[in-house]
Amino acid sequence: MVNKMVNNNLLDEMAKILKKSNKQTVKQKKIIEVAITLFAEKGYSNTATSEIAKMAGVAEGTIFKHYGTKENLLLSIMVPFIKDFFPTMADELIGELMNDKCTFEEFLRAFLTNRIAFISENREIFQVVIKEIIYKEELKNEILPYILEAASVRLVKVIEIFKQRGDIKDIPNDSILKMLGTVMSGFFISNFILLNKKSISEDAIEDIVFFILNGFGQSPQ
Amino acid sequence: MVNKMVNNNLLDEMAKILKKSNKQTVKQKKIIEVAITLFAEKGYSNTATSEIAKMAGVAEGTIFKHYGTKENLLLSIMVPFIKDFFPTMADELIGELMNDKCTFEEFLRAFLTNRIAFISENREIFQVVIKEIIYKEELKNEILPYILEAASVRLVKVIEIFKQRGDIKDIPNDSILKMLGTVMSGFFISNFILLNKKSISEDAIEDIVFFILNGFGQSPQ
DNA sequence: CTTAAAAGTGAGTGTTTAATCACTTACTTT
DNA sequence: AAAGTAAGTGATTAAACACTCACTTTTAAG
Numbered sequence: 001m002v003n004k005m006v007n008n009n010l011l012d013e014m015a016k017i018l019k020k021s022n023k024q025t026v027k028q029k030k031i032i033e034v035a036i037t038l039f040a041e042k043g044y045s046n047t048a049t050s051e052i053a054k055m056a057g058v059a060e061g062t063i064f065k066h067y068g069t070k071e072n073l074l075l076s077i078m079v080p081f082i083k084d085f086f087p088t089m090a091d092e093l094i095g096e097l098m099n100d101k102c103t104f105e106e107f108l109r110a111f112l113t114n115r116i117a118f119i120s121e122n123r124e125i126f127q128v129v130i131k132e133i134i135y136k137e138e139l140k141n142e143i144l145p146y147i148l149e150a151a152s153v154r155l156v157k158v159i160e161i162f163k164q165r166g167d168i169k170d171i172p173n174d175s176i177l178k179m180l181g182t183v184m185s186g187f188f189i190s191n192f193i194l195l196n197k198k199s200i201s202e203d204a205i206e207d208i209v210f211f212i213l214n215g216f217g218q219s220p221q
Numbered sequence: 222m223v224n225k226m227v228n229n230n231l232l233d234e235m236a237k238i239l240k241k242s243n244k245q246t247v248k249q250k251k252i253i254e255v256a257i258t259l260f261a262e263k264g265y266s267n268t269a270t271s272e273i274a275k276m277a278g279v280a281e282g283t284i285f286k287h288y289g290t291k292e293n294l295l296l297s298i299m300v301p302f303i304k305d306f307f308p309t310m311a312d313e314l315i316g317e318l319m320n321d322k323c324t325f326e327e328f329l330r331a332f333l334t335n336r337i338a339f340i341s342e343n344r345e346i347f348q349v350v351i352k353e354i355i356y357k358e359e360l361k362n363e364i365l366p367y368i369l370e371a372a373s374v375r376l377v378k379v380i381e382i383f384k385q386r387g388d389i390k391d392i393p394n395d396s397i398l399k400m401l402g403t404v405m406s407g408f409f410i411s412n413f414i415l416l417n418k419k420s421i422s423e424d425a426i427e428d429i430v431f432f433i434l435n436g437f438g439q440s441p442q
Numbered sequence: 443c444t445t446a447a448a449a450g451t452g453a454g455t456g457t458t459t460a461a462t463c464a465c466t467t468a469c470t471t472t
Numbered sequence: 473a474a475a476g477t478a479a480g481t482g483a484t485t486a487a488a489c490a491c492t493c494a495c496t497t498t499t500a501a502g
Contacts, residue, residue, distance in 0.1 A: 208400070283451070
């Protein structure tokens with residue numbers, strides 16, 4: 001209800017800086033492209049700027065001219081993805097689905113399909129984001145609260161509506177959020193990071209939709 | 222059924238080496254203890270051997286006298302944990318529980334409680350293991366297959382038995398395994414790595430047991 | 443007590459690394 | 473044509489790093 005104006009310093013400031021320099025040169029694009037690939041594969045700490053420069057066909061100085069520091073190059077990759085993952089697309093989707101009188105099952109399927117598509121299209125960036133959030137404590141502490149807040153705000157609305165419609169059991173919102181978060185983050189991390197899948201089959205989506213809806217115990221209670 | 226003798230080179234060789242030097246001096250213990258803390262907090266790549274030495278009150282040379290390389294020090298921490306997590310305790314537990322005629326729910330609760338206790342007691346090592354498996358591709362490719370195999374072999378037996386008893390729906394084993402793996406790895410990673418929890422409340426365990434058994438959809442099918 | 447092996451030391455080495463800086467080039471604006 | 477600006481370069485630098493080695497101290501068995 002209360003729209004806590006969480007002014008996330010790091011994310012907002014980075015977003016501003018990135019807005020300024022909206023015109024990317026060919027070399028800049030190449031640098032980002034190579035950096036994403038190498039960071040995703042070997043991790044930020046195990047990738048040398050000299051390596052990025054060589055593979056991008058660029059002088060090492062060029063990287064620092066544009067991004068100042070190596071850390072800043074990393075943030076230039078992570079921030080736009082994080083800013084995009086929740087707000088933009090998901091809100092449209094949620095709006096669309098809530099107008100129609102769709103069931104929780106239909107919503108869940110559409111939502112998962114949509115988010116999985118987004119991650120598939122940005123697979124390497126997703127890997128970079130998750131790996132670095134997990135790996136660097138400071139980064140985790142700055143970014144994770146934003147993610148949790150952004151996700152909670154959106155999902156609570158949805159859960160409330162489906163509860164009223166009688167599609168979801170009367171469990172505390174907190175428990176449902178925690179479980180949904182656990183299952184979905186587990187699903188994304190397992191498939192896209194541990195198993196390194198390029199895409200998710202429709203069958204696999206059906207499986208997890210079915211699972212979230214019903215679990216697999218024989219007798220419910 | 223077929224006991225594939227997966228001879229995991231890295232793990233087995235390391236285990237042998239560790240067996241040899243079974244008597245740890247005070248300084249060795251201190252080195253391992255500090256290394257675990259620092260690797261868990263900042264990651265292997267961001268921790269200098271000089272830092273470990275200083276914090277352990279030891280000369281840098283001492284580290285290399287005992288472990289040869291920094292990489293080897295990391296493995297000396299990871300391998301025993303991995304070797305222990307599945308085989309030893311879990312098998313005893315599974316054996317115990319299968320003799321009694323316990324329900325799937327009881328088994329699930331006991332199993333989760335047991336594994337959560339193990340991870341809580343070795344929280345920092347768990348963080349090191351997961352972080353490094355995720356971060357370094359080569360390590361992932363060498364260790365992950367072993368973990369998947371070890372977990373599958375054990376869980377398939379359990380699933381079969383409870384299916385016969387009618388406690389689990391007649392879904393293909395593969396689907397059940399995938400879901401269980403996703404939910405449980407998600408649960409462990411979310412709580413112990415992302416949220417950095419020191420322990421899990423009994424309520425939280427109840428929640429996930431309930432969730433795995435029933436899901437939270439109102440009408441099953 | 444003697445002695446040999448094991449544990450421990452810390453200054454030193456060569457390499458890798460992020461970052462700098464004086465400079466050139468190419469393009470745009472007056 | 474002159475002036476201004478941003479992109480790009482690559483040689484250079486200082487710090488950090490994993491690792492070595494000649495050496496000392498500790499341990500324990502005969």
